[in-house]
Amino acid sequence: MIDYILMGFLRYAPMTGYDLKQAIDTSTSHFWHAHHSQIYTTLRQMEKDGLVTSQFIQQVGQPNRRLYVLTEAGQRALQDWLEQPLMELPAIKEDLLVRLFFSAARDPHKVIEELRLQRQLHVQKLAVLHHTASVVIPEEHAKIPPEARDPIFWQATVSMGIKFQEMYIQWIDETIRVIEGSAMDPERK
Amino acid sequence: MIDYILMGFLRYAPMTGYDLKQAIDTSTSHFWHAHHSQIYTTLRQMEKDGLVTSQFIQQVGQPNRRLYVLTEAGQRALQDWLEQPLMELPAIKEDLLVRLFFSAARDPHKVIEELRLQRQLHVQKLAVLHHTASVVIPEEHAKIPPEARDPIFWQATVSMGIKFQEMYIQWIDETIRVIEGSAMDPERK
DNA sequence: CTGAACATGTAATTAGTTACATGATTTC
DNA sequence: GAAATCATGTAACTAATTACATGTTCAG
Known part of the structure; x- marks a missing residue:
């Protein structure tokens, strides 16, 4: 699920893992959250799968950043997932x-x-x-x-x-x- | 969490994994569910940890059953967990x-x-x-x-x-x- | 004769959490 | 001088899902 959230945000603009973590924290976190560790590892996996590409950005003073861009395949994967309606009630854990x-x-x-x-x-x-x-x-x-x-x-x-x-x-x-x-x-x- | 649910039900009466699955399905499942695979493996683990004991019941015609009984340690573990109040809002996944x-x-x-x-x-x-x-x-x-x-x-x-x-x-x-x-x-x- | 109920397990995989690890800059 | 912000990663572990696997009895 977190992969679709990442793709969803990357459709608005290229972002780093850090940016994505913040985007999630200030928006979807009340119905879906993720730790930074999961975000970074998922982005790497998504890159392997061709859903995103990344470019390393060297910075002075500030730490370096890795900017992720959604690929055509990524856009399609997201759209396909959205097209496929949710057919059951997801389980609740309270x-x-x-x-x-x-x-x-x-x-x-x-x-x-x-x-x-x-x-x-x-x-x-x-x-x-x-x-x-x-x-x-x-x-x-x-x-x-x-x-x-x-x-x-x-x-x-x-x-x-x-x-x-x-x-x-x-x-x-x-x-x-x-x-x-x-x-x-x-x-x- | 599923371990506490199992202990919670076992406090009412000794039960098998199958019974516990049914108890969950007809009661807690609307806020916490589990697959039978998770229930059986968790019960085994709990037995290793001394929270429950089991006895094998041979049956004719019907499949054999493994009846679990809550130990003193199990009762204490459950009670301790209940005593410790929940301090945060659990995350929601929708x-x-x-x-x-x-x-x-x-x-x-x-x-x-x-x-x-x-x-x-x-x-x-x-x-x-x-x-x-x-x-x-x-x-x-x-x-x-x-x-x-x-x-x-x-x-x-x-x-x-x-x-x-x-x-x-x-x-x-x-x-x-x-x-x-x-x-x-x-x-x- | 088909499917549901009874009954228990293992294996493989995916998802998610917690902890470890680093280090500069800026703000109070 | 301490804490927050920026920034990225790995490792270990726990939890949870899905699939594989078996076999009888009873009701419709």
């Missing part, structure tokens, strides 16, 4: 739900504490997403032809992120109430 | 959002088609979750002491699943409208 599922044996106060901590993180994430929607995307929009449809799709992904975080916060509040109401009755304490 | 993010270059009709297909899958999943909440969990509840708090936590995870699917469906509808409204203007066709 650590907190695993923990909660087996939390009956835990001290309910500790469970609620954990939920509150997670809640805080979701609130923070929500703020980041609002910032992405109102600042980052408009900024990026300014760098590409104004008639490009891309920002519509970028906003759609952020919109999902926002809805998800809002839903999550709401669910945590509700879950805390349920635990407080039914698992902490006085005779149990 | 294939559809990756595809959508880079979909500006696609035929918008094809994008909408894909969204509609996904919508259908989410509707189906939602039905499964409603069934889990109203049938599967009450059934499982009947098998354990009625005062056990477990079903409350099971329901909480299903509640998240339901909220998630509802949110997703709503977002797809909204996204289709956005694409129809702004990316399919007549002069472009």
Whole structure:
């Protein structure tokens, strides 16, 4: 999957691994992230496969850079992948739900504490997403032809992120109430 | 993570790999799934680590079974893990959002088609979750002491699943409208 | 007679994470 | 003087997926 993300970004402009890492961190990371180690190794593999070419750029003062350019084959590979619709529901992995599922044996106060901590993180994430929607995307929009449809799709992904975080916060509040109401009755304490 | 899930289920009763696979498929799979190959190999590893013990049960007619029992060490490992709260937001991986993010270059009709297909899958999943909440969990509840708090936590995870699917469906509808409204203007066709 | 359910495994591969490794420049 | 930014890589490891492999019983 990370290979398609890299190709997707390289379609906008040639970039280095470092640039790609930053592009991911400030945009797709809320639905797909990658460590720099994976990015660099994947780019090398993609070069072997003819999907990208690279040129080494010597710099003074600054570290050298390796600039990657998407090839025709790379563009085709990306387009082919996009053409092929997703036919199943991708699996979800939610650590907190695993923990909660087996939390009956835990001290309910500790469970609620954990939920509150997670809640805080979701609130923070929500703020980041609002910032992405109102600042980052408009900024990026300014760098590409104004008639490009891309920002519509970028906003759609952020919109999902926002809805998800809002839903999550709401669910945590509700879950805390349920635990407080039914698992902490006085005779149990 | 799968090791903790296996321990979590083994706390209820000794089970075979096959049983565990089924338990996962009918309960945690909407937030964490595993293939049988991973389950069997993980159980073997856990046995080496002293978290479980197994006994081979010879059967006639039916294939033989290997029954796993959680050890004291296994119980402690699970409890320790549950005690240690989750401090970060786990990363999300959403294939559809990756595809959508880079979909500006696609035929918008094809994008909408894909969204509609996904919508259908989410509707189906939602039905499964409603069934889990109203049938599967009450059934499982009947098998354990009625005062056990477990079903409350099971329901909480299903509640998240339901909220998630509802949110997703709503977002797809909204996204289709956005694409129809702004990316399919007549002069472009 | 076909397919599902029961039941367990191994092998090969891919994907992803964590740790190791370096080093200059700029900002506080 | 410390921390952040720029910049790229390798190595080791863990997790997860896909494919290979086998064989009986029971229901439709």
